[in-house]
Amino acid sequence: xxxxxxxxxxxxxxxxxxxAASAAAVFHVVAEPMLAARARAPHSKDAVIIDQNENPLGxxxxxxxxxxxxxxxxxxxxxNLTDDLVHTFAQLEGLxxxxxxxxxxxxxxxxxxxxxxxxxxxxxxxxxPGYEAGMYAAEAAGARVVKVPLTTTHAHDVKAMLAAxxxxxxxxxxxxxxxxxxxxxxxxxxxxxxxxxxxxxxxxDEAYIHFSGAASALDLVKAGKDVVVLRTFSKTYGMAxxxxxxxxxxxxxxxxxxxxxxxxxxxxxxxxxxIASLKDPQLVPERRRINATVRQQTFQWLDxxxxxxxxxxxxxxxxxxxxxxxxxxxxMARQNVLIGRIWPVMPTYVRITVGTHxxxxxxxxxxxxxxxxxxxxxxxxxxxxxxxxxxxxxxPV
Numbered sequence: 001x002x003x004x005x006x007x008x009x010x011x012x013x014x015x016x017x018x019x020a021a022s023a024a025a026v027f028h029v030v031a032e033p034m035l036a037a038r039a040r041a042p043h044s045k046d047a048v049i050i051d052q053n054e055n056p057l058g059x060x061x062x063x064x065x066x067x068x069x070x071x072x073x074x075x076x077x078x079x080n081l082t083d084d085l086v087h088t089f090a091q092l093e094g095l096x097x098x099x100x101x102x103x104x105x106x107x108x109x110x111x112x113x114x115x116x117x118x119x120x121x122x123x124x125x126x127x128x129p130g131y132e133a134g135m136y137a138a139e140a141a142g143a144r145v146v147k148v149p150l151t152t153t154h155a156h157d158v159k160a161m162l163a164a165x166x167x168x169x170x171x172x173x174x175x176x177x178x179x180x181x182x183x184x185x186x187x188x189x190x191x192x193x194x195x196x197x198x199x200x201x202x203x204x205d206e207a208y209i210h211f212s213g214a215a216s217a218l219d220l221v222k223a224g225k226d227v228v229v230l231r232t233f234s235k236t237y238g239m240a241x242x243x244x245x246x247x248x249x250x251x252x253x254x255x256x257x258x259x260x261x262x263x264x265x266x267x268x269x270x271x272x273x274x275i276a277s278l279k280d281p282q283l284v285p286e287r288r289r290i291n292a293t294v295r296q297q298t299f300q301w302l303d304x305x306x307x308x309x310x311x312x313x314x315x316x317x318x319x320x321x322x323x324x325x326x327x328x329x330x331x332m333a334r335q336n337v338l339i340g341r342i343w344p345v346m347p348t349y350v351r352i353t354v355g356t357h358x359x360x361x362x363x364x365x366x367x368x369x370x371x372x373x374x375x376x377x378x379x380x381x382x383x384x385x386x387x388x389x390x391x392x393x394x395x396p397v
Contacts, residue, residue, distance in 0.1 A: 102271070236283075
């Protein structure tokens, strides 16, 4: 398909695209905060919040300065700034700008990539445990959801995914994985791409990749493969509340996604913060160092105290509580520390977000009390975790 810039194309075709967006509006976008909220107990304002994989450092100083400077212009859509953001990212990554589209975070493109490439005849294949948002999207599309256990090293088992997904429309790979924080080797992703069914797409979610320094799958996009890569500024860049991200793929794949997702203006505060963040060469390595330091200190404490966990390369990890995880989540909440959530395939494990050094010290103190019986476990029955919305889709409650 001929290469072209998708942003001006979307503006010229606004009526067509907005009609597609209206049709797509029935598909509810599920994001990390919604999924975490179903496990969250009532809490005070000073609670230690390490349950949503947020970055406690927030936006960098250059990003904050850029936000302050743009506020007086907040009455304008300023869509030219989105073009600047796309071109800045494309230049840094050696991409054609036609291969990049900006979204408010990565939840929206994740949702509509799944909706675009799955159907009752084309299944959705993912890891178990894995990030659940794509499964909700696949349910909305009427697709069969195939959950494949991770390998013994907690990587995506790509050969098992291929064996289970002969009818797949989409294979979803999150690396580092949410919730385990573990990596899937680039060679495994290459194998998946080369051996997948014809016409299917591999969606690689790199929301957490900057915490690890692992190789990106962008080279597969550059090579013209059937691959969509997601990026977000919510994690390493500390912009979860600002909402900015990308879908990166061949222009023909992006066009199909946009036909489902529609097009809208980006928030100017998020765009200028993202541009400033990309232009700061020290931001990613420094934040990777800070996160790795606090994470390793936490692992050392867990080791000294005999607690089991899955080693992580991200800003979250899975901790084995040796009892139903929901009981521990509730007991920790009574200590004013919010952790969670659990995955059904690992009922005694809870996901912990890496916070600041001080937050992790508070986590350690609370966890010791809970695990040594100083805090009583609740015997209250678990509340329902999901219900159907008017469109028949399961949503968290």
